[in-house]
Amino acid sequence: xxxxxxxxxxxxxxxxxxxxxxxxxxxxxxxxxxxxxxxxxxxxxxxxxxxxxxxxxxxxxxxxxxxxxxxxxxxxxxxxxxxxxxxxxxxxxxxxxxxxxxxxxxxxxxxxxxxxxxxxxxxxxxxxxxxxxxxxxxxxxxxxxxxxxxxxxxxxxxxxxxxxxxxxxxxxxxxxxxxxxxxxxxxxxxxxxxxxxxxxxxxxxxxxxxxxxxxxxxxxxxxxxxxxxxxxxxxxxxxxxxxxxxxxxxxxxxxxxxxxxxxxxxxxxxxxxxxxxxxxxxxxxxxxxxxxxxxxxxxxxxxxxxxxxxxxxxxxxxxxxxxxxxxxxxxxxxxxxxxxxxxxxxxxxxxxxxxxxxxxxxxxxxxxxxxxxxxxxxxxxxxxxxxxxxxxxxxxxxxxxxxxxxxxxxxxxxxxxxxxxxxxxxxxxxxxxxxxxxxxxxxxxxxxxxxxxxxxxxxxxxxxxxxxxxxxxxxxxxxxxxxxxxxxxxxxxxxxxxxxxxxxxxxxxxxxxxxxxxxxxxxxxxxxxxxxxxxxxxxxxx
Amino acid sequence: xxxxxxxxxxxxxxxxxxxxxxxxxxxxxxxxxxxxxxxxxxxxxxxxxxxxxxxxxxxxxxxxxxxxxxxxxxxxxxxxxxxxxxxxxxxxxxxxxxxxxxxxxxxxxxxxxxxxxxxxxxxxxxxxxxxxxxxxxxxxxxxxxxxxxxxxxxxxxxxxxxxxxxxxxxxxxxxxxxxxxxxxxxxxxxxxxxxxxxxxxxxxxxxxxxxxxxxxxxxxxxxxxxxxxxxxxxxxxxxxxxxxxxxxxxxxxxxxxxxxxxxxxxxxxxxxxxxxxxxxxxxxxxxxxxxxxxxxxxxxxxxxxxx
Numbered sequence: 001x002x003x004x005x006x007x008x009x010x011x012x013x014x015x016x017x018x019x020x021x022x023x024x025x026x027x028x029x030x031x032x033x034x035x036x037x038x039x040x041x042x043x044x045x046x047x048x049x050x051x052x053x054x055x056x057x058x059x060x061x062x063x064x065x066x067x068x069x070x071x072x073x074x075x076x077x078x079x080x081x082x083x084x085x086x087x088x089x090x091x092x093x094x095x096x097x098x099x100x101x102x103x104x105x106x107x108x109x110x111x112x113x114x115x116x117x118x119x120x121x122x123x124x125x126x127x128x129x130x131x132x133x134x135x136x137x138x139x140x141x142x143x144x145x146x147x148x149x150x151x152x153x154x155x156x157x158x159x160x161x162x163x164x165x166x167x168x169x170x171x172x173x174x175x176x177x178x179x180x181x182x183x184x185x186x187x188x189x190x191x192x193x194x195x196x197x198x199x200x201x202x203x204x205x206x207x208x209x210x211x212x213x214x215x216x217x218x219x220x221x222x223x224x225x226x227x228x229x230x231x232x233x234x235x236x237x238x239x240x241x242x243x244x245x246x247x248x249x250x251x252x253x254x255x256x257x258x259x260x261x262x263x264x265x266x267x268x269x270x271x272x273x274x275x276x277x278x279x280x281x282x283x284x285x286x287x288x289x290x291x292x293x294x295x296x297x298x299x300x301x302x303x304x305x306x307x308x309x310x311x312x313x314x315x316x317x318x319x320x321x322x323x324x325x326x327x328x329x330x331x332x333x334x335x336x337x338x339x340x341x342x343x344x345x346x347x348x349x350x351x352x353x354x355x356x357x358x359x360x361x362x363x364x365x366x367x368x369x370x371x372x373x374x375x376x377x378x379x380x381x382x383x384x385x386x387x388x389x390x391x392x393x394x395x396x397x398x399x400x401x402x403x404x405x406x407x408x409x410x411x412x413x414x415x416x417x418x419x420x421x422x423x424x425x426x427x428x429x430x431x432x433x434x435x436x437x438x439x440x441x442x443x444x445x446x447x448x449x450x451x452x453x454x455x456x457x458x459x460x461x462x463x464x465x466x467x468x469x470x471x472x473x474x475x476x477x478x479x480x481x482x483x484x485x486x487x488x489x490x491x492x493x494x495x496x497x498x499x500x501x502x503x504x505x506x507x508x509x510x511x512x513x514x515x516x517x518x519x520x521x522x523x524x525x526x527x528x529x530x531x532x533x534x535x536x537x538x539x540x541x542x
Numbered sequence: 543x544x545x546x547x548x549x550x551x552x553x554x555x556x557x558x559x560x561x562x563x564x565x566x567x568x569x570x571x572x573x574x575x576x577x578x579x580x581x582x583x584x585x586x587x588x589x590x591x592x593x594x595x596x597x598x599x600x601x602x603x604x605x606x607x608x609x610x611x612x613x614x615x616x617x618x619x620x621x622x623x624x625x626x627x628x629x630x631x632x633x634x635x636x637x638x639x640x641x642x643x644x645x646x647x648x649x650x651x652x653x654x655x656x657x658x659x660x661x662x663x664x665x666x667x668x669x670x671x672x673x674x675x676x677x678x679x680x681x682x683x684x685x686x687x688x689x690x691x692x693x694x695x696x697x698x699x700x701x702x703x704x705x706x707x708x709x710x711x712x713x714x715x716x717x718x719x720x721x722x723x724x725x726x727x728x729x730x731x732x733x734x735x736x737x738x739x740x741x742x743x744x745x746x747x748x749x750x751x752x753x754x755x756x757x758x759x760x761x762x763x764x765x766x767x768x769x770x771x772x773x774x775x776x777x778x779x780x781x782x783x784x785x786x787x788x789x790x791x792x793x794x795x796x797x798x799x800x801x802x803x804x805x806x807x808x809x810x811x812x813x814x815x816x817x818x819x820x821x822x823x824x825x826x827x828x829x830x831x832x833x834x835x836x837x838x839x840x841x842x843x844x845x846x847x848x849x
Contacts, residue, residue, distance in 0.1 A: 044624070044807065045624060046579065046623060046624060046811065047579065047623065047624055047625070048624055048625035055580060055581050055583075056581055127588050127589065127592060128592070130589055130592055130593055130596070131589070132579065132580055132585065132589060134586065134589060135586050147586075147588060147589075148588060149586075149587055149588055150587065150588060150591070204625065219709060220624070220626055220630075221624075221626070221631065221634065221799060222634070222709035222799050223709050246709070247709070247799065248706070248797050249793060249794045249797045249798070249799065249803045249806075250794045250795065250797070252795075253693075253705065253706050253794070253795060253796065253797045254706075254797075256693060256694070256697065256698060256705045256706070257704075257705050257706050257797075259698050259705075260697050260698045260701065260704070260705045262697075262704050262705060262706065263706075390810055391810070421572065422572060422573075422578070422809070422810060422812055423578050423810070424572070424573065424574070424575045424576075424577055424578025424579075424811060424812040425572055425573040425574075425577075425578075425812065426578075427577035427578050427580075427582075427584075428573045428574035428575075428576075428577030428578070429573070430577075430584075431577050431584045431585075432574075432577075441582070442582045443582060443583075444581070444582065456583070463583060463584060463586060464582075464583040464584060466584065
């Protein structure tokens with residue numbers, strides 16, 4: 001039977017194929033113990049890896065490993081603690097004198113001086129360098145000269161930055177900002193070595209920093225191998241031999257790889273796996289709060305929404321959303337219903353106050369309906385919630401929110417979702433003020449400060465005040481809080497400002513987002529910081 | 543034959559410009575890509591304006607297209623948003639996808655044609671029925687289901703393969719993804735070959751060849767198969783392009799950093815330089831594959847080249 005033999009041939013070919021693949025399954029993970037290397041999932045960074053140009057988590061992960069700045073946020077408490085800063089002095093909350101610690105170097109041996117910071121900050125602020133985080137330097141005097149809103153720069157360096165000596169420099173801000181030193185833990189403020197300026201292309205292809213890890217090998221778009229830097233002078237030395245970051249096309253695949261023992265750590269458990277994750281990983285699944293809040297924003301540039309009755313409508317809509325049900329059913333408790341406009345990671349001292357919003361953020365069908373009717377009903381008769389359909393499974397929760405509102409109002413068409421194809425398109429519609437209904441908004445904090453959750457979002461004409469909401473009382477309280485030299489006083493004044501948001505409800509807080517991660521049996525001591533980035537240097541390999 | 547080739551090459555020029563223009567317009571219609579670069583916050587206007595002028599996005603679309611095409615002919619495909627040259631991205635992505643496509647095509651040719659010949663010669667027998675049912679099953683199951691299932695069974699449950707392919711993507715790691723990618727086409731190739739063989743099996747020339755006393759093997763391979771291959775070759779030829787462009791699903795599941803992945807990222811980030819660059823090359827691949835198919839026709843059946 002010739003046919004049969006041929007069939008057998010085909011079967012053998014497949015068998016050989018499978019066997020050959022199996023042969024390729026050798027692990028290159030290295031040994032265990034203190035020199036063991038941890039493999040972790042990664043996404044392709046969207047922008048070139050430069051401290052002042054990285055504004056998303058994937059690039060941020062790397063910066064967190066290879067850089068240490070003047071301050072660092074404690075991965076547990078979120079408090080800004082001195083790292084390279086010996087002291088930061090001020091008398092008037094506006095002029096600061098910063099002294100850099102002695103004995104720190106970059107991994108290429110270059111000494112870190114005050115100049116390493118001043119040069120880096122000037123580079124980050126200068127318009128022609130296209131740094132997407134340039135606005136971080138916006139509080140420093142002279143920013144409007146190096147980074148004008150239009151036209152070209154009239155100065156190359158920030159007038160507010162002055163070198164005093166090798167280890168000291170002064171900073172002059174444009175306004176009083178007592179909590180400003182606490183912002184210095186953000187990677188945009190990292191020092192840069194001379195090599196960054198002299199051979200920029202080489203530096204970008206293999207960045208050199210001063211953190212606990214150095215980059216051993218970087219293949220853009222697919223992987224980065226980081227190794228422990230043994231001469232690292234800080235006290236947060238790496239507890240493992242290194243981290244291998246692997247770019248995954250899909251976090252489902254990364255998750256599967258963890259299950260198969262092919263990967264040690266996945267730092268974003270895909271939504272579709274949330275149901276199985278406890279059975280799959282047990283205690284090796286982490287689900288902790290991150291500094292992210294999701295909200296519904298409204299267009300105040302549209303007259304329909306900027307009415308006196310609008311307040312009641314927005315409060316009513318907020319009360320019509322059943323946050324508890326949505327977070328437990330759709331998000332499997334990876335989000336927590338929001339009851340203020342900040343995040344639990346700030347802690348009570350930092351300004352998080354559970355229940356600050358009170359009744360307007362609690363589900364109450366009867367009052368919701370009453371308030372919306374008193375306010376004159378939803379402007380235009382229908383609430384359209386715009387979202388981007390490409391990432392983050394926004395469709396599910398937008399539909400659920402609408403469902404909740406529709407049920408309260410007894411009208412199936414009161415609220416509908418309006419998907420937009422891509423994130424870029426969504427953002428361009430938001431920023432060009434094309435939307436006339438509500439849209440999903442999210443805020444990931446830059447630094448764990450209550451100021452960061454309020455000022456950039458709700459202050460008049462602030463950088464991320466997309467809905468163009470404006471309120472004098474709120475602005476005044478924020479100004480007062482910033483000028484306050486006592487930390488506790490500043491925080492409580494910010495909370496007073498937040499109470500204006502309760503009365504006005506410019507955006508509806510929905511829920512705080514958690515960071516999630518899963519890891520293999522090979523490693524231990526895994527945790528996530530407030531930015532939902534794994535604290536890599538603490539991971540131990542068994 | 544020479545004139546035939548030249549005529550076909552000239553026909554490719556308008557197709558090439560038409561398709562690239564269409565892609566260019568489509569990506570541009572999607573809106574402003576710079577807005578997505580700054581995450582959930584607004585880029586500050588000055589930086590946004592500067593980025594726009596750097597990527598040429600502040601010019602009218604026709605001018606962008608003209609500049610772009612001008613650059614393409616000098617081998618400059620522009621820069622992706624992360625600062626990498628698009629040609630650099632192509633240099634890493636295309637070899638991987640080509641390897642994947644080769645694996646898939648080999649599976650199609652070897653398994654597909656073999657099964658097709660076997661079933662075509664044994665119509666109505668149990669082998670035939672079994673294979674027909676199997677191909678029907680394969681065709682009706684979407685690729686991502688087959689892919690995820692094989693990944694789960696072979697990768698996690700039995701540990702025969704690694705669930706994900708390493709960045710270098712050597713041939714041996716691409717066998718299972720290649721099989722998944724090929725699966726649907728493979729079923730079609732089987733069915734096409736079977737029908738064609740069955741049709742021709744009772745043709746006069748086959749009877750003549752058998753009557754001459756030629757060995758059965760020679761009759762089947764040289765006479766029957768060669769004449770039956772024309773529709774199959776057409777299908778496989780056009781499939782080369784389809785496989786390269788359509789590998790998005792397979793590449794995502796198995797973590798292969800090939801053309802599909804780059805295209806997906808490009809579309810997500812609305813990076814017109816990446817998308818248009820990759821599609822331009824894919825269009826060229828399609829056109830070349832079609833040309834080769836047409837030339838193969840002429841080889842398989844000399845009557846065609848005069849048509």
